[in-house]
Structures are given as C-alpha cells and as structure tokens.
Amino acid sequence: MIPVVIFGLGIALLLLAGILAQTLQTLRGMQSTQARIDADIEVLRKEITAVGQGAVGLGKRLQVLQRRQQSTERRQEDLEFKDVGNIAITHANKLVQMGAATDELMSTCGLSQAEANLVSLMHGKAKQGQRG
Numbered sequence: 408m409i410p411v412v413i414f415g416l417g418i419a420l421l422l423l424a425g426i427l428a429q430t431l432q433t434l435r436g437m438q439s440t441q442a443r444i445d446a447d448i449e450v451l452r453k454e455i456t457a458v459g460q461g462a463v464g465l466g467k468r469l470q471v472l473q474r475r476q477q478s479t480e481r482r483q484e485d486l487e488f489k490d491v492g493n494i495a496i497t498h499a500n501k502l503v504q505m506g507a508a509t510d511e512l513m514s515t516c517g518l519s520q521a522e523a524n525l526v527s528l529m530h531g532k533a534k535q536g537q538r539g
Contacts, residue, residue: 503530
C-alpha cells in the first residue's frame with residue numbers, strides 16, 4: 408500500500424510541477440504583454456502631447472492671421488472711404504466746371520453744404536486766377 412501512496416504522491420507532485428510550470432509561463436507571457444502595453448501607452452502619450460502642442464501652435468498662428476485679416480479689412484475700409492471722398496470731390500469739380508450749382512453738387516455727389524460751397528469757391532478762384 409505504501410508504494411501506491413508514494414506512486415500517487417509522485418503523480419500529484421508531477422501534476423503540481425506541471426501546473427506550476429504552466430502558471431510561470433503564463434505569468435511571463437502576461438509580463439511581456441504588459442511591457443508591450445506600457446510601451447504602446449508611452450508612445451501614444453508622446454503622440455498626444457505632440458498633437459496637443461501642434462494644436463496650440465496652430466491656434467496661435469490662426470490668431471495672428473485673424474489679427475492680420477482684421478487689420479487688412481480696416482485699412483481696406485479706410486482706403487475705400489478715402490476713394491469715395493476723392494471720387495465725390497473729383498466729380499463735383501467736373502460738375503462745377505460745367506456750371507452746376509451747390510445744390511446740385513450736394514444732391515448728386517453727396518457733399519455737405521460746406522463742401523459744395525468750398526468746391527464752388529475753389530473753382531471760382533481758379534477761374535479768376537486764369538483770367539488775371
């Protein structure tokens with residue numbers, strides 16, 4: 408009977424050794440997998456940081472471009488207003504040369520009474536200077 412018990416214990420020990428070996432192998436595989444996962448996480452963390460920094464840089468460049476655009480729009484509006492004023496005065500000068508009255512300058516060119524009077528006076532002085 409003792410040999411049967413010893414034989415049974417031997418088999419049990421072999422089974423336990425096999426289970427232990429399998430467990431150790433599984434544990435090593437899990438550690439290897441965990442190491443790969445950790446490495447992948449670190450790579451992803453670096454990529455996310457790079458994307459975030461790129462987005463911040465892009466946001467700053469966008470702000471600069473928006474400021475430039477607003478500045479350009481303001482300058483363009485200023486130039487358009489100056490051009491409109493110059494066109495109105497040029498047109499008024501031509502009308503005065505053709506004999507238009509100040510009321511006509513005001514209605515046609517959109518000039519104020521003072522501006523229309525000034526254009527008329529300037530044209531009159533120019534005429535007097537040409538005669539004299």
